[in-house]
Amino acid sequence: MELTINGTKRQVDAAADTPLLWVIREELGLTGTKYGCGAAQCGACTVLADGHPIRSCVMPVSAVANQAITTIESIEEDPVGKRVVEAWIEHQVPQCGYCQSGQVLTATALLKQNAKPSEAEIAAAMINLCRCGTYNAIADAMQQLAKG
Amino acid sequence: MPMHMPQIPDTLPTDGKPFNLSRRRFVGASLSALVLGALLPGKVVRAAQSQAAEIKPGTRVPAFLEIRPDGTALLRSPFVEGGQGIYTAFAQIVGEKLDIAPDRFSVECAPPGADYLLVNGARFTGGSFSVRSSFEVMRRLGASTRHMLLQAAATRLKVPLASLTTQPGVVVHTASGRTLSYSELAALAAALQPPEQVPLRARKDFRWIGKSVPRLDAHDKSTGKVKYNIDAEVEGMLLAAVQHAPRMGGEPEAIANESEVRAMPGVHSIHRLPGAVAVVARRWWQARRAVESLKVDWKEAAPGTPHAMPANFSSAGMRATLAAAPGPGISAESIGDAAKALESASQVIEATYDAPYLVHGQLEPPSALARWNTDGTLELWLPNQAQEMFQQAAARAAGIAPDKVIVHSSPLGGFFGRHFLYGTANPFPQAIQLAKAVGRPVKLIWSREEEFLRDALRPMGLARLRAGIDENGLPQALYAEAVGESPTERWFGRQPDKANDSAVEGIAEKPYAIPDRRVAQVYLEHPPTIGFWRSVGHSMNDFLYESFFDEVADAGKQDPYELRLRLLADKPRHKALLQAVAELSGGWKRGPFSASDGSKRARGVAMASPFGSEVATIAEVSIENGSVVVHDVWVAFDPGSIVNPAIVEAQVRSAVALGLSSTLLEEAVYENGMPRVRNFGAYAILPPGRMPRVHVRIVESGTPMGGVGEPGLPGVPPAVINAVAALTGQRVRSLPLSKTHFAGA
Ligand code: FES
Numbered sequence: 001m002e003l004t005i006n007g008t009k010r011q012v013d014a015a016a017d018t019p020l021l022w023v024i025r026e027e028l029g030l031t032g033t034k035y036g037c038g039a040a041q042c043g044a045c046t047v048l049a050d051g052h053p054i055r056s057c058v059m060p061v062s063a064v065a066n067q068a069i070t071t072i073e074s075i076e077e078d079p080v081g082k083r084v085v086e087a088w089i090e091h092q093v094p095q096c097g098y099c100q101s102g103q104v105l106t107a108t109a110l111l112k113q114n115a116k117p118s119e120a121e122i123a124a125a126m127i128n129l130c131r132c133g134t135y136n137a138i139a140d141a142m143q144q145l146a147k148g
Numbered sequence: 149m150p151m152h153m154p155q156i157p158d159t160l161p162t163d164g165k166p167f168n169l170s171r172r173r174f175v176g177a178s179l180s181a182l183v184l185g186a187l188l189p190g191k192v193v194r195a196a197q198s199q200a201a202e203i204k205p206g207t208r209v210p211a212f213l214e215i216r217p218d219g220t221a222l223l224r225s226p227f228v229e230g231g232q233g234i235y236t237a238f239a240q241i242v243g244e245k246l247d248i249a250p251d252r253f254s255v256e257c258a259p260p261g262a263d264y265l266l267v268n269g270a271r272f273t274g275g276s277f278s279v280r281s282s283f284e285v286m287r288r289l290g291a292s293t294r295h296m297l298l299q300a301a302a303t304r305l306k307v308p309l310a311s312l313t314t315q316p317g318v319v320v321h322t323a324s325g326r327t328l329s330y331s332e333l334a335a336l337a338a339a340l341q342p343p344e345q346v347p348l349r350a351r352k353d354f355r356w357i358g359k360s361v362p363r364l365d366a367h368d369k370s371t372g373k374v375k376y377n378i379d380a381e382v383e384g385m386l387l388a389a390v391q392h393a394p395r396m397g398g399e400p401e402a403i404a405n406e407s408e409v410r411a412m413p414g415v416h417s418i419h420r421l422p423g424a425v426a427v428v429a430r431r432w433w434q435a436r437r438a439v440e441s442l443k444v445d446w447k448e449a450a451p452g453t454p455h456a457m458p459a460n461f462s463s464a465g466m467r468a469t470l471a472a473a474p475g476p477g478i479s480a481e482s483i484g485d486a487a488k489a490l491e492s493a494s495q496v497i498e499a500t501y502d503a504p505y506l507v508h509g510q511l512e513p514p515s516a517l518a519r520w521n522t523d524g525t526l527e528l529w530l531p532n533q534a535q536e537m538f539q540q541a542a543a544r545a546a547g548i549a550p551d552k553v554i555v556h557s558s559p560l561g562g563f564f565g566r567h568f569l570y571g572t573a574n575p576f577p578q579a580i581q582l583a584k585a586v587g588r589p590v591k592l593i594w595s596r597e598e599e600f601l602r603d604a605l606r607p608m609g610l611a612r613l614r615a616g617i618d619e620n621g622l623p624q625a626l627y628a629e630a631v632g633e634s635p636t637e638r639w640f641g642r643q644p645d646k647a648n649d650s651a652v653e654g655i656a657e658k659p660y661a662i663p664d665r666r667v668a669q670v671y672l673e674h675p676p677t678i679g680f681w682r683s684v685g686h687s688m689n690d691f692l693y694e695s696f697f698d699e700v701a702d703a704g705k706q707d708p709y710e711l712r713l714r715l716l717a718d719k720p721r722h723k724a725l726l727q728a729v730a731e732l733s734g735g736w737k738r739g740p741f742s743a744s745d746g747s748k749r750a751r752g753v754a755m756a757s758p759f760g761s762e763v764a765t766i767a768e769v770s771i772e773n774g775s776v777v778v779h780d781v782w783v784a785f786d787p788g789s790i791v792n793p794a795i796v797e798a799q800v801r802s803a804v805a806l807g808l809s810s811t812l813l814e815e816a817v818y819e820n821g822m823p824r825v826r827n828f829g830a831y832a833i834l835p836p837g838r839m840p841r842v843h844v845r846i847v848e849s850g851t852p853m854g855g856v857g858e859p860g861l862p863g864v865p866p867a868v869i870n871a872v873a874a875l876t877g878q879r880v881r882s883l884p885l886s887k888t889h890f891a892g893a
């Protein structure tokens with residue numbers, strides 16, 4: 001099966017129903033995408049498929065074979081992604097950091113689709129869980145980013 | 149035990165005065181290794197460990213520090229990073245004395261070794277001890293190293309040491325303008341004898357300590373670059389997944405479909421483990437799918453199996469058992485005569501409060517990678533908060549000597565107490581056994597579902613409280629029985645004739661001037677595996693006490709804030725903190741009042757004294773669609789003195805989030821000896837939409853440095869519960885709030 005990951009086509013050897021998360025982590029060796037719950041509950045495994053955030057732990061790899069997958073490893077190659085990372089650093093968002101790949105990708109997807117989201121739009125998009133409770137810092141970073 | 153080491157003495161030495169470097173031998177020995185460290189990273193620590201018998205923890209530079217050829221420094225931290233920001237704090241402290249900017253440090257967790265036993269002869273990352281227990285050691289290490297470099301430069305430049313100074317990373321001879329970088333000097337420093345005394349930079353001259361220095365790991369953590377244990381990889385490794393007995397103590401018997409499962413894609417082998425079955429496969433996903441396909445006959449635990457889970461155990465039943473456990477228990481605090489004072493009180497109120505079992509829910513599921521090396525050593529990559537204890541336990545599990553076990557400690561994807569030694573709650577014994585069985589390295593990952601099944605729970609807590617109120621409405625007597633068992637008793641032994649500190653912390657030794665008091669523990673063992681959870685006993689006990697306090701205030705027709713102030717008249721530190729949080733929130737107002745958005749709101753207040761720090765908390769709530777909304781939380785926090793204000797504030801916010809999560813949503817429900825749910829979602833944790841704005845004021849009272857990571861938590865549940873009571877008139881005595889439906893307010 002062929003996958004497009006971070007702009008590169010890669011051949012992968014995995015059963016069609018393998019969750020994309022495990023193909024990314026184990027076949028492609030990209031471990032920035034995290035396993036948290038495996039049940040679409042936490043968002044740690046978020047990647048972008050054609051620019052949309054998806055929970056890769058429940059997405060069969062065959063379902064995204066024709067889509068461009070973006071993982072955290074290429075985030076700074078994207079100008080919006082780079083801005084998000086900068087804001088994350090400025091607001092010192094990460095604590096343990098485990099959820100942050102998913103947070104940064106979700107933020108990037110939102111801002112690429114809507115450069116100046118309202119507070120309500122931010123709240124509707126930024127729904128990933130963070131057990132360290134970095135939510136205030138994420139909100140502050142997002143508010144700054146939403147000013148464009 | 150380890151969560152309750154005696155208070156660390158004041159860690160700040162007298163500024164500006166020289167201090168005694170009496171350990172010439174150790175510092176001297178370290179010089180050659182410092183150079184070696186620059187040349188041969190990695191070899192040093194093993195060399196250092198070979199002299200374990202003589203080692204005085206925290207004294208030998210090379211065990212902690214390498215100055216690399218590029219002028220950066222590698223610091224081996226005695227404590228593990230899991231979000232607390234301690235790696236940055238240590239870079240600030242060492243860098244301040246050594247004169248290397250914090251951003252020139254890389255920090256990693258030190259391997260097991262006598263050098264790192266800094267918490268009263270042991271080591272663990274917990275009890276909010278990391279920075280306060282090592283502040284002085286880190287300062288001294290930095291100062292010693294800088295002094296060695298100065299001596300080397302004096303020799304090299306043939307000038308008196310006193311004519312030299314440093315700028316970050318370089319020694320400067322001001323008179324001639326000559327400079328030498330630290331990395332150039334490391335080799336020469338080896339030949340010199342260090343002096344007996346080293347002057348310390350005065351606190352007023354600190355450049356980095358006390359400043360919001362950016363975290364060293366913010367970029368890596370924002371770009372997915374940090375390697376957690378779950379990401380560890382070694383050549384030739386196989387992956388493993390397990391299925392545990394549904395009830396602790398059960399053992400696998402027949403497997404109905406073993407041969408079919410063995411034929412599943414990628415499967416290498418199927419194994420029976422104590423209390424579990426495992427599949428080893430080429431990929432974890434294959435292992436997981438296969439292990440969950442196994443149809444296992446679980447044999448119930450044989451009678452008398454220690455800590456076997458009874459088939460009829462339920463958390464609801466346990467609550468009733470705790471409530472019915474007869475007092476009077478073992479006294480933990482006894483002042484005056486509470487029983488007599490209750491008899492003569494003009495009013496007596498009583499209540500029973502309880503808080504449920506909780507999972508840790510750290511976002512990184514547990515894992516362990518084990519590799520048996522040809523030289524007879526066993527190498528382990530495992531999440532842990534106590535390197536030496538894990539090394540010992542792994543050695544026992546493997547049947548080899550502890551010095552044959554090499555422990556790697558990656559940054560933790562959250563922990564909150566999850567990664568102590570908890571018997572069956574740790575995956576590493578399984579990984580060791582599997583790696584041995586297949587003759588290859590094995591990385592075992594527990595699925596989130598297995599983690600919910602085998603996590604060491606925050607114990608359920610219950611307290612029966614009685615207060616006697618005098619004719620002026622003031623509490624005269626408090627009588628409290630905390631029922632249950634603390635994780636300290638479970639894992640470090642129980643003293644049958646003594647109340648356990650962590651079982652009663654947050655109820656005993658509260659600062660309020662209540663003349664007659666008796667606080668006792670009624671010991672009752674918990675059937676589930678229990679563990680330390682962020683702020684341990686305080687995580688529930690301050691809720692039990694501080695909520696009841698408001699009931700006492702109401703019964704005596706006192707405002708709960710004013711009553712606290714009054715009962716803290718002789719406690720200036722507490723009183724100031726309470727006033728600080730009131731001021732931070734714009735002045736105390738209980739409500740109910742109408743907010744600018746038209747909602748009806750109220751506020752609650754609570755205080756706690758966890759881990760050598762003091763905290764005062766106010767929460768503002770409203771009711772929406774029958775459930776509680778927390779809008780703002782104000783926290784005044786006094787940890788004595790601090791290293792990095794931004795990191796301290798972030799820790800307080802984090803603790804507030806976890807405390808609120810436990811207040812609003814969390815409970816691990818058991819039925820028939822099994823957890824009812826085994827993943828997030830059904831077990832709700834605080835989502836972003838329910839996070840309040842958290843406002844933090846740090847108060848540095850100058851008392852001995854207290855903990856930072858945990859103390860923000862305990863004030864939150866009672867502040868919220870007290871606010872809800874003020875708003876609705878409904879006194880909730882059982883957490884979480886999601887069990888209670890509120891009529892619109
Ligand atoms: S791991 Fe996919 S949502 Fe949690």
Ligand code: FES
Pocket residue numbers: 094095096097098099100129130131132133134231511561562
């Ligand atoms: S930073 Fe730890 S889970 Fe979000």
